[in-house]
Structures are given as C-alpha cells and as structure tokens.
Amino acid sequence: DAGVIQSPRHEVTEMGQEVTLRCKLISGHNSLFWYRQTMMRGLELLIYFNNNVPIDDSGMPEDRFSAKMPNASFSTLKIQPSEPRDSAVYFCASSPYGGDVGDTQYFGPGTRLTVL
Amino acid sequence: AQSVTQLDSHVSVSEGTPVLLRCNYSSSYSPSLFWYVQHPNKGLQLLLKYTSAATLVKGINGFEAEFKKSETSFHLTKPSAHMSDAAEYFCVVSETGGGSYIPTFGRGTSLIVHP
Numbered sequence: 001d002a003g004v005i006q007s008p009r010h011e012v013t014e015m016g017q018e019v020t021l022r023c024k025l026i027s028g029h030n031s032l033f034w035y036r037q038t039m040m041r042g043l044e045l046l047i048y049f050n051n052n053v054p055i056d057d058s059g060m061p062e063d064r065f066s067a068k069m070p071n072a073s074f075s076t077l078k079i080q081p082s083e084p085r086d087s088a089v090y091f092c093a094s095s096p097y098g099g100d101v102g103d104t105q106y107f108g109p110g111t112r113l114t115v116l
Numbered sequence: 117a118q119s120v121t122q123l124d125s126h127v128s129v130s131e132g133t134p135v136l137l138r139c140n141y142s143s144s145y146s147p148s149l150f151w152y153v154q155h156p157n158k159g160l161q162l163l164l165k166y167t168s169a170a171t172l173v174k175g176i177n178g179f180e181a182e183f184k185k186s187e188t189s190f191h192l193t194k195p196s197a198h199m200s201d202a203a204e205y206f207c208v209v210s211e212t213g214g215g216s217y218i219p220t221f222g223r224g225t226s227l228i229v230h231p
Binding site: 093108 | 150152157159160161162165206210218221224
C-alpha cells in the first residue's frame, strides 16, 4: 500500500487566495483526521471524520476553513480566503477501524503551506 | 477529560548513551497511550502503543515504554541512542468510555543526539 497521500507537498500562495489541500486515505481505513502543525502551537487537530461523517470539527479555526469527504477514500481541506497566519504544515492521518480508542493513526507526509 | 504533558521540550544525549523521554497523562477512563516519532520534514510514525495489555511495551528501533498507572506516566526509553534517533517525539493519550475517542497529542520532545 502506498500509505496516506497528500498533495500538494508544498504550496505558496498570496493572502486572499483560495487554497485546497488533498488527502487520499489508505484503502479500507474508516477514519480521517486533519492536523495543523506550527512551531508556536504544535500539532492541532482540526477535524475528524468517521465513515465520511464529520464527528468533531471544534478545532477548525474559523469559517474560512472547510473540510469534506466526498467519498470513503478522499478528503479536501479548503481555506478561503487564506491569510499569512494560516502558514503551517498540514497533515492528514487515517486509521483503520474508526471509534476504536487503540487505533493507530497513519500520517501522510504533510503539505507545507506558505501564505504571503 | 484527557491530557498529556511531555516534561521536556528538548533532550540532548550522546550517541551510545541511554534515552529517556518523559510523559505524564491524565485520563478519566482507561486510556490508550502512544508514542509517535517525526523525523525532519516527514509525517508522524507510530513507535509503540499501550492498550491495556502488558504494561511494558516494546516498539520499533529498540524503543520501549512502561505504563505506570500509579504515577500516570508513560516514559519512553532506549538503552543506546543512535544518530538516526534524532527527531521529534510525541506522546499521545486516547481514552475509552464516556468521552471522545479523539486522541490528544503532547507538545513534543526534540531528541538531539551528539556524536
């Protein structure tokens, strides 16, 4: 299996532009997590899906952020409009069973976003 | 509610010496505990996990951790550090029953290995 795939790996954009980050889950996994990592705030959970349904989006910073799972294997995280403070590395992670407290998360390589 | 505290933001060791990365947790229920490692410019990778079986857990690359309920700790150890161990390490807690399944990550400990 190729593991969790994220694209693009790097994104540089200007303030006010729309940014879309993409994630392909490992085949057969039921849960999907989006994280943001910065030096100042560490690793923050943004949103968590189980079986394509958003379970907890309390970590989504504000209305400028939205996430979707159009099917069981794919997710997008959109920022519109982007701001310089959104600059971070964004990770998605999938896990096999969904709702199992002992589930391992499998992380993608991340997307490094820079908003100028 | 669950929380996790990594007691050191940085740990510096010499190659060949033991490694100790400290983690304390708080959980209202029976927790699962994890250690993940992140090498520079990479995603996180599971090192080991505790899920209410044996309290001494062995992971990849010679790492192990011991779950101590009385001390609410889950410290990560390795007998002899290697240069390739230099990375960021995250302790994670997830609890079952009542609360949310969502795991909580610590702030991370940066392990520096000197030749």
